[in-house]
Amino acid sequence: MFSGHIHRDLRINSYGSYLRHRFGCRVSKVNVDGGFTCPNRDGTKGTGGCIYCDNASFSPDGTTAGIPLERQMAEGMAWHRKRLGSEKFIIYFQKFTNTYAPVKKLRDLYTRALDHPDVVGISVGTRPDALGDDALALLTELARTHYVCVELGLQSMDDAILAWMNRGHGLADYLKTVERVADRGIDICTHLIYGFPGETRSSFLKTTNLISRLPIDSLKIHQLHAVRGTRLAELYERGQYLPIALEEYTTTVCDFLERIPAHVAIQRLYGSAPLDLLVAPAWGLKNNQMWYAIVKELVRRGTWQGCRITGDNLRVSNL
């Protein structure tokens, strides 16, 4: 018997269903570029960035920050309205570190996003070591009247792996930030990656214990993949990075989901990159095929998100 907010067909608590429950209509995230940079590239925390970070996206040609926020929003909302029939929107400040700026700039961007009548909230992607007290106070204030989600990139709970990827922060930074953000009316999303060299399935699955005991509202998971122009792509070309196989990823993610509490909404289950930029692994599956490869495996097993956790008896969703 399913437990939690589990979609009967998808076998997980999908973020789309979560948003539909929360707002009563179809809600889409619209990505915008607020013109931020990253402390792991400018020398404040580190240089060179994370090993998988797409350098091309840092070039002037690869940024849309020159386009006014309102125009980015209008174009994104029009696309989602037409393609998916979405009625409301969450503006997602995704590119780079979206709390890494003076709070005056943050207030200007966030409030301009929230001013649109069809915008129900914002989602702000950041590093665990880049959320200052003033930014947190601003997000807390905005969360009194709107949906506010802070997306924290943890990627791995193993400090040795974090050091390998030149992440520039450790697990302790993440734990401290989760504690600071908790109980402020702000949702917390955590980003994780599976497939680092030397990482084992059992070590990755230990992350489920961490997530289960923290006030995490949603998760994004994806495979480690190399895109052109990154140091990870260089390692791949030199034979120093061996990508994981699709079957290994799919089965591990299913093992992972079975151990994640049903109240945690799943925002993402795989990573995607434009085919002309993707170096490895090249699984040859389209985005929805990746998603359904995982769902099909859960169906084959007869399992679902949280099924290995006892005492997790939230309600069933049939959306």
Ligand code: SF4
């Ligand atoms: S924290 Fe994000 S933006 Fe900064 S280097 Fe790493 S992946 Fe790139």
